[in-house]
Amino acid sequence: MHGGRVLVCDWLNSEAKGRFTAKADVGLFPKMAPRTSDIQTSRGSTTLLSNKRTVSMAQTKSRLLGNNCIFFLTISSMMHMALADGKTLVLLDNLNIRDTHSIFFRSLADRGFDLTFKTADDPSLSLIKYGQFLYDHLIIFSPSVEDFGGNINVETITSFIDGGGNVLVAAGSDIGDPLRELGSECGIEFDEEKTAVIDHHHYDVSDPGEHTLIVADPENLLKAPTIVGNPSDKPILFKGVGMVADPDNPLVLDILTGSSTSYSYFPDRPISQYPHAVGKNTLLIAGLQARNNARVVFSGSLYFFSDAFFNSAVQKATPGSQRYAQTGNMELAEALSQWVFKEAGVLRVGAVTHHPVGESTPPAAYTITDLVEYSVVIEKLSKGSWVPFDGKDIQLEFVRIDPFVRTYLKKNGDKYSVQFKLPDVYGVFQFKVDYNRLGYTHLYSSTQVSVRPLQHTQYDRFIPSAFPYYASVFSMMGGLFVFSIVFLHMKEKEKSD
């Protein structure tokens, strides 16, 4: 298990390495800058699953910003483009799950996903062929699988995630080793097989007897509407295995947690050791957005997605609790699937412009203390089309190794813009927008510019302390002029007088 964590760290850091090499390239450019008008790179594009798509995106972003400008533009929004026609492989324990979970699958199919159903031990399974991913998304609805069929195993699934693929995993109390391993690769530790999340205070009235049919309060949901949808008061039914998040992995999102009274243990054995998960640490649904924007959602319960739970009424067994005609499962499952399959919370950078205030084109180099206007177009994917994004906390950094200025961008029509005074330090700087918010893809755009010191003509001409020097010069010049007139045209008096 610990080995697995180390592996996770490696995997998470590999992106950061890619980023540094990109920066090293940046450093070379100022020297050859006069010939460079407009260059864009996508950070880590080599690690992307589909290079084709990234390139085409970079092209759409390209704008001619100036002819002889010395700047270097890096835009990386790392979007593995979320088109709803994604090919999706669905792995099932048995094909009957397609019938028992038909509402969920139908909603995916209606949204344009191309679903391929296979049993998890199908010997013809394959995720990668000739180095290409055959699918964009993967759904694993096979909790009990002990060995995936074909050439799928935990390593291929993690490399699928590394390549930008999105994965939705539903487990259950009959969870097998491969899913537990996959979880620990992603910073999520599943409890053992045959354990279940138990909550003696918040179980449903129709609980079969072990208090494992849990009513989860919507208050325990992550406060991120892009991931869990709009807030509603409908409770969520859950029955399955518990998880805990690896505290060393900051990317794990606690999408749905148990209540304070919940815990995860074998329902039929007395508690002889500290339970794997207790109280609010018990994760019922967890998510992860990797540094390459691949998204993974783990649900401890396969029943969570079932038609039965979608259509069921829900009421806590505690006397006097409110009865809801329908659970919140369907809305939550739909919102989760929209998030995990990149239909929601996907951002991209459009045109980036910058210029001194009062001008419309960027200069070859800015001068220190110039007043500069920077603007950027940020768009959000909404129902398959790109619409202007509405965010209030987008920050611009002006960076030379460290940020010198960090300020909020204001929405101005379709663009975000800000005016600020450049620092009185010269060097090679970057305008950098690094927007990383809960539920959204990591948005990163950097534009390189050089800032030079004042030219000799740009200093103050008249310094009060130096007035004696100016006065002496001007008095000498005036004296020369007057003297020359007087000298040339004076009429001397007759000496005889």
Next chain:
Amino acid sequence: MIYLYIIGVDMAQPRVFCLVLLTVALGAQALTPSHHLSLSDVERLKGLLSQPFTDLASAYYSIVGLSKLGAAVADENDACQFLKAQLDPMSVDSLFFAAEASQAIADCEMPVSNETRDILLAAVSEDSTVTQIFRAVSALSSLGLPLASQEVVAALVARIAKEDNVLAITTALQTATRLSQQAELGGILEEIEDLAARLDDLGGVYLQFEEGLEATALFVTAAYTLSDHADTEPPLKEDQVIQLVNSVFSKKSWDSRSEAFSVACAAAALSSNRFHVPVIVSTQGPATVSHSQPILHLLVTDILSNPLASANLLVESAQAVASKSVVLSQAPFSLRDGIFELNFMASQPASGYYQFTVAVTGDSRLVANQVELKVKVSTEVAVTNMDLSVVDKDQSIGTKTSRVDYPFKAKGSFTADSHQNFAMNFQLVDANTGVELTPHQTFVRFHNQKTGQEVVFVAEPDSKNLYKFELDTAERKSEFDSMSGTYVLHLIVGDATLENPILWNVADVVLKFLDEEAPAAIQSKTLYMPKPDIQHLFREPEKKPPTVVSNTFTALVLSPFLLLLILWFKLGANISNFSLSPSSVLFHVGHACMLGLMYVYWTHLNMFQTLKYLAIIGSLTFLAGNRMLAQKAVKRLASK
């Protein structure tokens, strides 16, 4: 082998997901159906089938499907008019749909002409598909027209040889049910067994065709209808029947009217045939008895949730899961208002789970009539002798114990520093019998209301079932992140067999840790937050000497010029020789311009621009100066 146990179905509040059953491996036990149509499922199925007709096919699915469920369309006259209006007497399909649907409606006769009959009879041949033959034969039999059964059998057999797929053979089976019992149906009956061999077994629980739910449901329907018709027992084993039930009724959300129709037909076939009727035994409400609810209520129904009136219910044995001791055996249930009842508390079981083996008798057709049920005997817990104390580790100070009664909170708060232990002793007893209990969940929870932090410990009983919980403040500081402060102490007691789970706010405890560390900033919280603004701090301009000094010196520097003017004035300097000749004006203007250019050079121009202007002005001035001096020289010579 997998054994399934059934979860209670509350008939007053029909619930769908009660049917999502837990599979528990408990050794060799008979398979029982894990899915059926609950009353709410039947209502939803009827609702789907009662949607307005769009065409003749949908009318057929709706009308016939509803009649299978024992219901009828809302307005039979309207439906009959719709059928007549839509009927195309030249099309076999149209005739089939209309004829079959009209059969299910009272007093709805379809007009029959000789042409119609000829078209239908012509369709019954080896050249038509099985579906065409089925539709023609069904239409003929529904319309009461004569047909030669033996010819149909021959045509079917020939077609099956060509169309060897599940749907075609199932359709052939359905066709055979419409033929005379005197025809040689033996060959076709054998197809049932062949088809059954083609079913895919999914994990021993489901048995279905890979063609989908509709194919499976239609096969079930056809197999039982034909077996009834031919009066031979279908070649399906009991386990196969149950697996088929599971796969046909596991889907609760039907995609189309035809799928709903096929499920309705299968349900009707399985609940009323002469050979196999699967039994569903379910509890009314949760499978729980307690002192307040001593009677176990069971419902015995068929697939469609209709009570089986003729059945008898007998507990073969009831065994405690924990101790394996048999509590009850061979006890009959009594029937009251369609619900079977048994006062289980009369045998005074201890709280816990009991494994019931229930047998349903009274009808030889019953399938899955040996049912395993897990029944829970629940009770109420009470917390007694709750003592809280703060104990010094070196025992130099005597402990002060305070007793707290449920559900009140202790007065005042307890303070424990790193040299002290916080201790809590209590007992959990059965409120009904006074027996000591050791529930599954006995947790002690410390909750810091300021930071929201929550630390949970497990309290364990000693050999006398007395719970002792001791918190060593120094040892446990890492779990609290060394955060001193007031913690709210909760006792959480819960068990599946307890009716009253306890969440008791016992007291407030102030914990003091020795070396308090600043809580480490948790990265995940800041990862997605805006970073603090940075304003660049511009360099302060250098401090300059006071302007008074420079102004004084400016005045001093200018004074020689003034002195010159004054002295000149005194000496009588003049410019009387100045003549307004163009050359002298031009020279002095040029001279002034050159001096002015020096100023402009200082403020605006660069050297190259300056040199350019200087060249122009300088050459003009030079020429003008030359001429002026020449003129002056001429004048001077002339004056001599």
